[in-house]
Structures are given as structure tokens and as C-alpha cells.
Amino acid sequence: MDNSHRFEHFRTQVQPALESKLAEFQLLGIDSVTEKELWDFLIKKKWKKIKDEMKLYEIIQEILSVKASDYISFATIEEYKSTEFSFKDEDELKELLK
Incomplete structure (x- = not known):
């Protein structure tokens, strides 16, 4: 089974648009986004x-219509999904819930 997205074959052709969007993000102060992260946002x-x-x-x-706020919201949710919380004991959980 092929796990690649059906637009994956367009990736090299649309690379200038991805770079343009990343440059726009940088102008807005969002410097940490990579091309791969932007592409993942688009696919997912x-x-x-x-x-x-x-x-x-x-x-x-x-690609060019992506709003920085949409990407930031997506990235935040993805980070919450990937973060595992572990508490060594029940006291830590109670402290957090105060």
C-alpha cells in the first residue's frame, strides 16, 4: 500500500510557492516553520x-492562501497530541488540578 499523499508528485513543482509562504511567515515573525512542516500541514x-x-x-x-493563524493552531494541536503527560505520583496531578 502506498502511504504517500496524492499531491506528493507536485511537491517539487510547487516548491517556489512553499518558499514564498515561508518567507511571508518569516516577515510575520514565525521563523521556526520548515518546508516539511508546512507541507505536512497542507496534507493533514x-x-x-x-x-x-x-x-x-x-x-x-x-498554498498561498494559508493563514499564519491556521498553521499556528494546527501546530499547537499537533504538539498537544504528541506530548505525553506522566505524573510520578498522584500528588503531582492534584497540584496541577488546584
């Missing part, structure tokens, strides 16, 4: 449910 969030086949220009339009 924007293109999660695509009904029809999209054209190259539509994919580029989707």
Missing part, C-alpha cells in the same frame, strides 16, 4: 478531504 489539514482532482494552479493557490 487543507487536503485531508479532497473530492475532485485538483489542478496545479489550484494547489498553488491553496
